[in-house]
Amino acid sequence: MSAKPLGVGLLGLGTVGSAVARAFAERSRRIDAAAGRPVKLVSAAVRDPHKPREAGDVPVTADPHAVLDDPEVAIVVEVIGGTDPARDLVFAAFDGGKHVVTANKELVAKEWNAVHEAARIARRELRFEAAVAAAVPVIAGMRGLGAVRPRILRGLLNGTTTYICSRMETGRSFDEALAEAIAAGYAEADPTNDVDGHDAAYKLAILVSILEGRHFHPDNVRRTSLRGVSASEMTNAAARGARIRYLAVADFGERATKARVGPEEVPAGSLEGQATGPTNVITLEADLAARLVWSGPGAGGDATASAILGDVIAIARRSS
Ligand SMILES: NC(=O)c1ccc[n+]([C@@H]2O[C@H](COP(=O)([O-])OP(=O)(O)OC[C@H]3O[C@@H](n4cnc5c(N)ncnc54)[C@H](OP(=O)(O)O)[C@@H]3O)[C@@H](O)[C@H]2O)c1
Structure with missing residues (x-):
């Protein structure tokens, strides 16, 4: 197994984001084994950093650009929802050379061409298994x-x-x-x-x-x-x-x-x-x-986290 960890940054730590963070805290060995390399949750951006949450011990920030600009983060997981500010943050992630995994059906459905084009230009992956039917692949x-x-x-x-x-x-x-x-x-x-x-x-x-x-x-x-x-x-x-x-x-x-x-x-x-x-x-x-x-x-934090982590693992397996 490659020793270099691949960093993941979360945008959003609500129902879905918290389930993703808990999975990183509770089953990192399984995730690493499936990815063939260590995968590490680096940080999460939220609206209110003082809100109590059950999300492991992931460091939290109110500034999404702190996640996007972190050189340790290679994969950005967008679980804010809606198009504003999610759309701009996804484009900024590609501009910064990050892969993007999202559960955001509205953004992908409305902006299909623009988000795929941004991924293509950045030569990074866009994956959204969680956007339809959550755990069902x-x-x-x-x-x-x-x-x-x-x-x-x-x-x-x-x-x-x-x-x-x-x-x-x-x-x-x-x-x-x-x-x-x-x-x-x-x-x-x-x-x-x-x-x-x-x-x-x-x-x-x-x-x-x-x-x-x-x-x-x-x-x-x-x-x-x-x-x-x-x-x-x-x-x-x-x-x-x-x-x-x-x-x-x-x-x-x-x-x-x-x-x-x-x-x-x-x-x-x-x-x-x-x-x-x-x-x-x-x-x-x-x-x-x-x-x-x-x-x-087709809904719920854990079921949606399953799909998101599947996408993260797929990217990790293909990234050197
Ligand atoms: N819930 C499900 O069962 C499910 C299933 C499939 C797909 N999805 C999709 O998953 C996505 C997330 O859903 P969810 O249910 O987890 O939503 P949620 O519980 O409302 O969580 C949204 C998160 O985004 C954060 N946020 C909002 N505005 C922000 C901003 N400007 N900057 C940084 N963070 C911001 C919120 O911060 P605070 O916590 O500080 O308010 C919260 O942590 C959506 O696209 C949804 O359609 C959800």
Whole structure:
């Protein structure tokens, strides 16, 4: 094993960043063995350095540029979220010659061309396995399908809406189910991103972009909000042996790809119908590969950290 440690800097130490830092504290031997060299968490940038957190003993700073400018840091892990300031920080990381690993679906989905171009010019890696379906290695899986012609991609890509649908099946109204989702920590206080389909649209746009090898903008995904579904529609579907789930669908067709996210009926016994929380399900129908299904935990700190660390290890294995 090479003795020279590869340094990692975190931008963000919230749900996901803290889980990454804990993993470095608790399983560094496993990470080093998988990487074939020592990998070291150097520092983390946050908004409020005085906030108590369970994140091992990683040094914390309020200045993200202290992480970006640190010569010990070779890989920047961006887990702030949103586009501002994450976008500028990711570009600054490439400008400084760092590799970037991000969980930021919004940034990757909207700025696909710009972030890939920045990585190409910097001759550094951009990896974002955590941006879709957290622990489920669906991005790596789809990258391995370059020769197939995709027909249909269907996915349950947002755990909050799955949870709300499953609560509404028991007779709760949308508002009651949403309040439960917020109390259980599934939904943010502002649930727009989840229930109006932005989050699922970002993830679907990323998967379509990978399968088509070019940018598919999330504005091209037709979004139908979950807010319009009534509890009686849910219970009526259940009476017919069906469930309503918030589906993401891409139909690759002969001409332009059509993509949509919104509530749709699925068989109660299907993987989608059985899901009640953060479990994601992604099904791809394609020529050559027939039908492929991925399923597993699509949210949560540890599940997302698993994907991020997989990306960090992949970069470490390729860096001399
Ligand atoms: N949570 C999940 O289950 C999940 C799953 C998959 C993907 N993701 C993605 O992972 C990313 C992070 O999500 P999260 O749930 O960990 O978010 P979070 O808990 O809100 O954490 C965000 C972190 O960013 C820090 N931050 C905010 N503004 C900053 C700034 N200007 N400079 C430096 N640090 C700043 C915050 O600092 P303070 O702690 O000081 O406030 C916090 O530590 C997002 O892109 C999200 O979409 C999340």
